[in-house]
Amino acid sequence: MSEAAKYSAFELLRDGRRVEIRALRPEDRTDIVAAVDHMSVKSLYRRFFGLKRHFSEREIDFFLNVDFANHVALVAAMRDAGRAAIVGGGRYIVVRPGVAEVAFTVVDKFQGQGIGRVLMRHIVALARDAGLKELIAEVLPENTPMLKVFEKSGLKHRTVQGDGVVHVALQLT
Numbered sequence: 001m002s003e004a005a006k007y008s009a010f011e012l013l014r015d016g017r018r019v020e021i022r023a024l025r026p027e028d029r030t031d032i033v034a035a036v037d038h039m040s041v042k043s044l045y046r047r048f049f050g051l052k053r054h055f056s057e058r059e060i061d062f063f064l065n066v067d068f069a070n071h072v073a074l075v076a077a078m079r080d081a082g083r084a085a086i087v088g089g090g091r092y093i094v095v096r097p098g099v100a101e102v103a104f105t106v107v108d109k110f111q112g113q114g115i116g117r118v119l120m121r122h123i124v125a126l127a128r129d130a131g132l133k134e135l136i137a138e139v140l141p142e143n144t145p146m147l148k149v150f151e152k153s154g155l156k157h158r159t160v161q162g163d164g165v166v167h168v169a170l171q172l173t
Contacts (some may be wrong), residue, residue, distance in 0.1 A: 002128050005068040014111040017078060024073035024089065029064055031086040032075075059097045070094040072126055076106070076115045090119035090154075098133040102170075104146065116149040124153065128172050135172065138165040 008022040024032075041164055066073045076088035088106035095101050102123060106115045127135060135155075139146050147166060156171040 002068045003129070004072050005067060007074065007122070007123060007126065011118045013089065013115065013118075015113055017113070019076050019078045019087070019118065019129070021074055021076055021113065023068065024064065024066060024075050024091075028086060029060065029073060031077075031084075032064065032089070033060070034085070060147060063117055066091070069130075072123070072124075072130070074119060076119055076120055077111075077123065078110075080109075088115045088119060090116075092123055092130070092132075092135060095136070098131070100127060100132050102127075102135040102137050104149070105140045111145065116145065120149050120153055122169075124155065133173050135170040137170075138169045139168055140164075141166055 005023050043127035071093045076084045089111040090104040091102035092102045104116050150168050158169050160167045
């Protein structure tokens with residue numbers, strides 16, 4: 001089992017609340033589905049580039065069954081209404097040697113607190129440890145919060161707009 005599969009770190013958000021950034025676990029299924037249920041249509045559209053309210057069992061399995069080598073997934077977990085909840089997630093999937101596609105999502109209620117920025121920092125650390133050289137993403141032009149996460153990552157990056165999306169490449173070296 002890779003170190004990424006046991007990953008866990010704690011961070012403080014802008015509002016002072018504590019969030020755990022940790023590896024996705026198979027037993028997170030119910031909490032992942034609950035997180036999706038708490039996301040707006042707009043947020044789901046920004047993440048999946050289409051109207052998406054429910055996921056098939058096959059899609060859920062894809063999102064939950066990660067190998068922590070070519071597919072690495074982290075969640076942001078914290079207390080919400082007195083119980084533990086997953087409030088965001090980020091992942092990368094290797095698309096060719098040295099390059100992985102990266103994606104994030106944060107439950108609407110928790111957006112604007114720095115969760116995307118924190119997830120990005122931890123994903124970058126794991127990607128570097130895995131020897132990756134570049135992270136790529138496709139982002140809808142109106143998804144300015146995600147574009148800002150990439151801009152403020154501290155990484156050398158380039159963006160190219162085309163085909164209705166912004167193609168982002170982030171250099172890890």
